[in-house]
Amino acid sequence: MKPFEYTRARDAGDAVARFRAGAMYLGGGTNLVDLMRLGVAEPDHLVDVSRVGGDRIEPGGDGLLIGAGVRNSDLAAHPVVRERYPMLARAVLAGASGQVRNMATIGGNLLQRTRCPYFQDVSKPCNKRQPGSGCPAVAGDHRNLAILGHSAGLEAAAQCVATHPSDMAVALAALDAQVHVTGPDGSRVVPMPGLHRLPGDEPDRDTVLRPGDLITAVELPPPPPGRSTYRKVRERASFAFALVSLAAVLDVGRDGTVRGCRLALGGVAHTPWRAARAERALTGAPATAEEFTRAAGAELAEAQPLPRNGYKVTLARNLIVATLQELLP
Amino acid sequence: MGDVTVRVNGTPHSLDVDSRMSLLDLLRERLGLTGTKKGCDHGQCGACTVLIDGRRAVSCLALAVAQDGADVTTVEGLAADGALHPLQAAFIERDAFQCGYCTPGQLCSAAGMLGEAGPSVVTEDLTADPPLSAAEIRERMSGNLCRCGAYVNIVAAIGDVAAAGGAADMATAVTGTAR
Incomplete structure (x- = not known):
């Protein structure tokens, strides 16, 4: 690990003031410390933001304001989250392990990096880690990587088929969460899923944040009407990243038609993938398996599977249909 | 380097540590508490699990320098008064x-x-x-x-x-x- 200077920030303003080029913010460290050990992240200065005070969950408007320093396990165990945002509680509990959830923060969860094997291996090229060096995943091991919104079709120096690994971010995308950010240019609010960006020709940029920006809180609007859940398909029963996951809300009227729905997919793209086409296709339609299949098809018509991850298209479609059926009243 | 004070199994320790050192290495290399094991060193196996302020955590991903003021319990601290936990x-x-x-x-x-x-x-x-x-x-x-x-x-x-x-x-x- 490259030597670095360590300082602890008192509050968010202090953290931003201490930030300079080459620095990184340290939350729970569960991803960053690992990346530093792998040589993927090489900050020369760590600004520890774990004690800046953003560790509370408070009512905010008709929703909830979650401090960025709240630990994942505390968010999932919070009575209001369990009762009003079960999809979020389930998504958080589906991620990592008990130990890691005790350490990892909400802000850090959002900003964790892809687990693409080439990104994590400094002996390999990677456009995300080293812009312009190429993407071995396009012709290599991409079984777990993206089927939507990737840049495999661009020139070699821009290609990226990484996925965002967070479960929580998928639920936040479905809930229209607002991410509060403070930085050198002041404070602003970034709506999910707009925090994360598709690779385009800058795959090294995971998010729209700028150097020195610090996530201070995540605001949840009131939960949308209807029943909701989070389902995750993975290769072992626990402590594994998603092959495909789904945050879903379904609101069915008395006449059996869909009044509203929210669908967000995980494990399929560089961002949590809000399935807006499927939502539009389903709203006002009869709440039947046929319509669920049609809506899933509308979304996945955009998919560009790679030679060895076409199974994700089928998996995503089946997951959408099965989960919506589970949510029928 | 940085100064850190941690309580481990009830005993306070003040140490000057390299900022790169994990809590796991601090326990094993500096305090001689080798009960806590290094398995993967990437947070994936759980062999290094300890309690930090009463909560379980993987000590391999915890930077020692960031644990100032923490109360750590290792496997050596589970037994009390000669009786097994x-x-x-x-x-x-x-x-x-x-x-x-x-x-x-x-x-x-x-x-x-x-x-x-x-x-x-x-x-x-x-x-x-x-x-x-x-x-x-x-x-x-x-x-x-x-x-x-x-x-x-x-x-x-x-x-x-x-x-x-x-x-x-x-x-x-x-x-x-x-x-």
């Missing part, structure tokens, strides 16, 4: 290990887990605090790998303690030894 006794009774390398992490993880409130991802009703069935124990202990495959007996041992003591009592017992 109930989990240690249950692991022996149930033969819940073979090579033993993952055991300190399993014990600290279970001790922390028994004090954790709330549901897991396999809990049907998220608003209830479920009893610790075998399925709940398996899910909640999934951060601790055992390459000998002693899982069946590990789950049984933890189940015995959960049934006998109740989660709240266990949490008190663990944090009681730490403070």
